Amino acid sequence: MQKKHLNNLIELLSIPSVSAQAEHKEDMVKTCLWLKKKFDQLGFAAQIYPTKCHPVFFAQNLSAGTAKPTVLIYGHYDVQAPDPLDEWVSEPFKPEVRKGNLYARGVADDKGQFYAWVAAIEEILEEQKGLPINIKFLIEGEEEIGSPTLDPFIKKYKKMLKADVCIISDSHALSESQPLVTYGLRGLVYTEVTLQTLSRDAHSGSYGGNVINPANCLAEIIGQLKDKNHKILIPGFYDNVRHLSKAERKELAKFPFRTKQVKDEVGAFVVTGEKGFSVAERNGARPTLDVNGIWGGYAGEGPKTIIPAKAGAKISMRIVPGQTDTEIFAKFSKYVKKNTPKGVKLTIKNLSSGNPILVDMTSSYQKAAAQALKKIFGKNPMYELAGGSIPVTCTFKEILGIDSVMMGYGLPDDGLHSPNEKMSLTMFEKGIATSKEFLNTL
Amino acid sequence: MQKKHLNNLIELLSIPSVSAQAEHKEDMVKTCLWLKKKFDQLGFAAQIYPTKCHPVFFAQNLSAGTAKPTVLIYGHYDVQAPDPLDEWVSEPFKPEVRKGNLYARGVADDKGQFYAWVAAIEEILEEQKGLPINIKFLIEGEEEIGSPTLDPFIKKYKKMLKADVCIISDSHALSESQPLVTYGLRGLVYTEVTLQTLSRDAHSGSYGGNVINPANCLAEIIGQLKDKNHKILIPGFYDNVRHLSKAERKELAKFPFRTKQVKDEVGAFVVTGEKGFSVAERNGARPTLDVNGIWGGYAGEGPKTIIPAKAGAKISMRIVPGQTDTEIFAKFSKYVKKNTPKGVKLTIKNLSSGNPILVDMTSSYQKAAAQALKKIFGKNPMYELAGGSIPVTCTFKEILGIDSVMMGYGLPDDGLHSPNEKMSLTMFEKGIATSKEFLNTL
Numbered sequence: 001m002q003k004k005h006l007n008n009l010i011e012l013l014s015i016p017s018v019s020a021q022a023e024h025k026e027d028m029v030k031t032c033l034w035l036k037k038k039f040d041q042l043g044f045a046a047q048i049y050p051t052k053c054h055p056v057f058f059a060q061n062l063s064a065g066t067a068k069p070t071v072l073i074y075g076h077y078d079v080q081a082p083d084p085l086d087e088w089v090s091e092p093f094k095p096e097v098r099k100g101n102l103y104a105r106g107v108a109d110d111k112g113q114f115y116a117w118v119a120a121i122e123e124i125l126e127e128q129k130g131l132p133i134n135i136k137f138l139i140e141g142e143e144e145i146g147s148p149t150l151d152p153f154i155k156k157y158k159k160m161l162k163a164d165v166c167i168i169s170d171s172h173a174l175s176e177s178q179p180l181v182t183y184g185l186r187g188l189v190y191t192e193v194t195l196q197t198l199s200r201d202a203h204s205g206s207y208g209g210n211v212i213n214p215a216n217c218l219a220e221i222i223g224q225l226k227d228k229n230h231k232i233l234i235p236g237f238y239d240n241v242r243h244l245s246k247a248e249r250k251e252l253a254k255f256p257f258r259t260k261q262v263k264d265e266v267g268a269f270v271v272t273g274e275k276g277f278s279v280a281e282r283n284g285a286r287p288t289l290d291v292n293g294i295w296g297g298y299a300g301e302g303p304k305t306i307i308p309a310k311a312g313a314k315i316s317m318r319i320v321p322g323q324t325d326t327e328i329f330a331k332f333s334k335y336v337k338k339n340t341p342k343g344v345k346l347t348i349k350n351l352s353s354g355n356p357i358l359v360d361m362t363s364s365y366q367k368a369a370a371q372a373l374k375k376i377f378g379k380n381p382m383y384e385l386a387g388g389s390i391p392v393t394c395t396f397k398e399i400l401g402i403d404s405v406m407m408g409y410g411l412p413d414d415g416l417h418s419p420n421e422k423m424s425l426t427m428f429e430k431g432i433a434t435s436k437e438f439l440n441t442l
Numbered sequence: 443m444q445k446k447h448l449n450n451l452i453e454l455l456s457i458p459s460v461s462a463q464a465e466h467k468e469d470m471v472k473t474c475l476w477l478k479k480k481f482d483q484l485g486f487a488a489q490i491y492p493t494k495c496h497p498v499f500f501a502q503n504l505s506a507g508t509a510k511p512t513v514l515i516y517g518h519y520d521v522q523a524p525d526p527l528d529e530w531v532s533e534p535f536k537p538e539v540r541k542g543n544l545y546a547r548g549v550a551d552d553k554g555q556f557y558a559w560v561a562a563i564e565e566i567l568e569e570q571k572g573l574p575i576n577i578k579f580l581i582e583g584e585e586e587i588g589s590p591t592l593d594p595f596i597k598k599y600k601k602m603l604k605a606d607v608c609i610i611s612d613s614h615a616l617s618e619s620q621p622l623v624t625y626g627l628r629g630l631v632y633t634e635v636t637l638q639t640l641s642r643d644a645h646s647g648s649y650g651g652n653v654i655n656p657a658n659c660l661a662e663i664i665g666q667l668k669d670k671n672h673k674i675l676i677p678g679f680y681d682n683v684r685h686l687s688k689a690e691r692k693e694l695a696k697f698p699f700r701t702k703q704v705k706d707e708v709g710a711f712v713v714t715g716e717k718g719f720s721v722a723e724r725n726g727a728r729p730t731l732d733v734n735g736i737w738g739g740y741a742g743e744g745p746k747t748i749i750p751a752k753a754g755a756k757i758s759m760r761i762v763p764g765q766t767d768t769e770i771f772a773k774f775s776k777y778v779k780k781n782t783p784k785g786v787k788l789t790i791k792n793l794s795s796g797n798p799i800l801v802d803m804t805s806s807y808q809k810a811a812a813q814a815l816k817k818i819f820g821k822n823p824m825y826e827l828a829g830g831s832i833p834v835t836c837t838f839k840e841i842l843g844i845d846s847v848m849m850g851y852g853l854p855d856d857g858l859h860s861p862n863e864k865m866s867l868t869m870f871e872k873g874i875a876t877s878k879e880f881l882n883t884l
Contacts, residue, residue: 020744080746087642145744186647190745199709200529203858204732205628205830208760209672209724210700211710215733215755216668222658223665228783230651258652267641267751268653270785282651290646290749291657293742297735298756302462302587303632303793304522305758306859307732309709313657314740316747318650341670343712351745388647416645417748 001429005119006102008038009095009428012077012111013104016093019054019078019145028054028141031077035059035139042122044137049157051149054078054141058160061121062134069442070134071365072163072402074392075114075170076143079106080417087419101422108414112423113169114139116409116431124436133442136163140392143170146190146352150392154399165365166396167438169431171386171408174255176426179373179434181366182406184284184385185393186318187356189328190292193218193336194312196345201297204305212343215296215311221339222313225289230274232289232317234328234335242322242358244285251383252280265413284385287328288318314351318387325353354391359403365442369405372437376430381407407434443871447561448544450480451537451870454519454553455546458535461496461520461587470496470583473519477501477581484564486579491599493591496520496583500602503563504576511884512576513807514605514844516834517556517612518585521548522859529861543864550856554865555611556581558851558873566878575884578605582834585612588632588794592834596841607807608838609880611873613828613850616697618868621815621876623808624848626726626827627835628760629798631770632734635660635778636754638787643739646747654785657738657753663781664755667731672716674731674759676770676777684764684800686727693825694722707855726827729770730760756793760829767795796833801845807884811847814879818872823849849876 017031018024032048032055039046039059046059057077062070082092082105090096095104102112117137124131138161140150154161173180195214202211226232244252258279259271273282282288296311298304319328333348340346359366361383373381386406393404409431415421459473460466474490474497481488481501488501499519504512524534524547532538537546544554559579566573580603582592596603615622637656644653668674686694700721701713715724724730738753740746761770775790782788801808803825815823828848835846851873857863 020742020746022743081740081742083740083742084643144746188647188747190747197711200857201526201860202708202710203830203860204730204734204758205630205760205828206725206854206858207704207708207710208730208732208829209715209728210704210713210721211708212712212714213732215736216664216731219661219664219733219736219755220668221665222661223663226658226662262649262652266644266649266653266749268644268649268785269639269787270654271652272654272785273651279652283648286651288646288650289658290650290655291661291739291753292646292746292748293739293750294657294661294736294753295741297733298523298525299735299737299754300462300523300525301464303756303758304462304586304734304859305630305632306734307708308735311733311736312741313661314745316646316745318647343710343714345711386647387650388645412648415642416648417746418643418645420642 001432005432009112009115012115013095013107014093017078017141018081019142020081028078032057035077038118042125049153051153053149056141056153057139058137060136061131064131064134068133070136070163072136072138072161072166073114073117074166074168075139076110076141077139078141078144079109080144084419089420100425102425103420103422105421107421107423108410109416109421110170112428113409113431116169116428117435119432120435120439124439132440136161147391151395154395158399161400163400163402166402166404168390168393168404168406169409170390171388171406172410172412172414173408173427174382175411176424177377178379179377179381180384180408181369181381182384182386182408183361184321184358185356185390186284186320186387187323187325187354187391188316188318188352188389189325189332190316190352191332192312192314192349192351194310194347196310197343198307198309201306201309204307207307211307212341213307214344215308217341217344218296218311218313221336222291224339232287234331236331240322241287241320244281252385253278254382255280261412283387285320287320287323290316292316318389319356321356321358323356325355329353354389355394357393357397363403365405368438368441369407372434372441373407375437376434443874447874451554451557454557455537455549456535459520459583460523461584462523470520474499477519480560484567491595493595495591498583498595499581500579502578503573506573506576510575511606512578514578514580514603514608515556515559516608516610517581518552518583519581520583520586522586526861531862542867544867545862545864547863549863549865550852551858551863552612554870555851555873558611558870559877561874562877562881566881574882578603589833593837596837600841603842605842605844608844608846610832610835610846610848611851612832613830613848614852614854614856615850615869616824617853618866619819620821621819621823622826622850623811623823624826624828624850625803626763626800627798627832628726628762628829629765629767629796629833630758630760630794630831631767631774632756632758632794633774634754634756634791634793636752636789638752639785640751643748643751646749649749653749654783655749656786657750659783659786660738660753660755663778664733666781674729676773678773682764683729683762686723695720696824697722703854725829727762729762729765732758734758760831761798763798763800765798767797771795796831797836799835799839805845807847810880810883811849814876814883815849817879818876
């Protein structure tokens, strides 16, 4: 791999583009300016589009001409918040190479992955006479916060974004030698539920027994969302879930070592879930419900004998083909309201949502992806229903009428959204080579 | 009221003696030094006793002679943490008088209340020839954190602390015209429960469905602690609860406006609790269970799609005569363990505990208290089973063999443990006068 690609990526990772935190608003613009400079150098027409939230970066090079196909490469330059900070070995925004990995917030999700495509294009332009096909880049800054302004942007600039296929590298391979193509993604419904029962915190001795404790109440509501067998109890939740075909179950059953992997990657003491489904099936083909955060009352040192006035939780659901985000948010809200007693001020917000997706696997672009991956990795890709969500794939399908090719350059243990997020330098290098191969094959 | 008493109290309140926070360790010593200076001025033999935690302050004046009785006045100079800071109108450690109230952290709980006794003694010494009886003061600095070193201290200095009765002003009257004597107190079992299922936070898309979410699990455990009718579901929890006599229920039924009061004082949207009991009964004669704090995962702005590695809660129970702290902690722990699934690392800590108490109301000291209150307030006191806990009353009973006279100089709406804690200046003045009267009556 050329040294400059790593150096460029390190520069890009040093900008703390945390989309969820208002204090980083300027860093989002800074990242776009960095991208613009890079794409200007590559001879692309690049532009930054301000939105009501974070700017969208767009660049294109249509010099291959109208006879050639056009690919739209999607990525996101925003990253998750890095906390808990004290668990990072090196600082999240001071990228560091250790034992063949590059550590930094956002390196695998998604800066390192989309940058592999940029580096591939840089090499093609150095080695060949121009680009073999037309290329557009759409790099957004709101993926981690549910892309509030991206759908309207894609609608407004539908013509500019016109392409034959979308390429997304925002997932992972199975290992450095086993590539993976994603043909389905779970959707997301991410809510924030808050409960208030008092106008101020109350002494638990003086008032305990006579007032509703919002933290107890919240726990009771959450406790009614799932049963002991991990089944979600929201009425009608599973009504529209698409069932797997036998062929799919067989393909998914090939995935090796999933249980051990889950244990190793996040240190789970046990790997368990919904009965009657394998680890791979539960990961991609079954919906889930998780508390992502919970708070209320005193969390400091020692005892403090209060009844909190308020408590809240972030509760999200991963949904699968057949389910829709509006359907599930409505069913969730109705059930939570039903389980909230009188005397509690309840608010339920939909912080982020997106529908699940299932891709047509018979297209020439999917075949080209399989070929390129086989050439660089030496093995045919495996095919996966992924547990994560890339809601923009739905928007591309609905508004631009195109499918997405999803080939991941990350690895399962990259630690997305966690401390010490990393990307394997081998994967970065193979990503660049695969991208070059794919673009030259089309 | 003499101006100097208010000024002295303001000085005392300006020292942020928060016992739960290590950063205030020096302020605890500073408060003791302030007290020592004051009691030296009053001609008491005063001494500061270092402990493994915060120092104990002791002072005595035995000049009345062995023919006269000895009272031990108890107070605590430590205060609760002041957070949430942004809800205070004036700063918690810059006392401010507004509309006849003095606002500061700890003013009612308990600095202003025990200081009324100091001020009373100061006036007696100015007006009379010496003290009418022997007086000892024990002022501890660990009440708000469960007094970890006080019991051993009382055992060790049993002789020095010998007295005929203990006096505690760490509760409240019903109003500025209706005094209240407490004849029973609830005990406390304050626990911290933490759950861990992963070695690090995990992406909810990649791992959701296959790992145990400790925040969901914690909520499920809490959800099983009480039913919808506020009944605690821990097996055997109510086994030893003492039942109220008809006479007691009649006396407690006299308490006016309790429902409205609870609404006004803490802004409760509804006042509700265990079926079959009145507000006053639920406050003092029935045990409770409350989450005092809960945490886990991401509580910041926007969405963060993680499954937290850990989650925890502070859960406390107020217990009533008949129950004991060791019994209830054991039953609580057993039930929580039983409800925790495999694959979860559970820890349960007992952060603070104390037994409930019931006082013998036939003593001459109780009669003297009733007389003094009637003279100053113009009304006979009412008698209450209080919801709060003063565990030291048990220790006095068990080690020194003496009962406690508990007459409160606070008011129900003082906001103990909450932002904008206050004490009525009228109550401070009446407290001083009542204390003088009581000491001169014995």
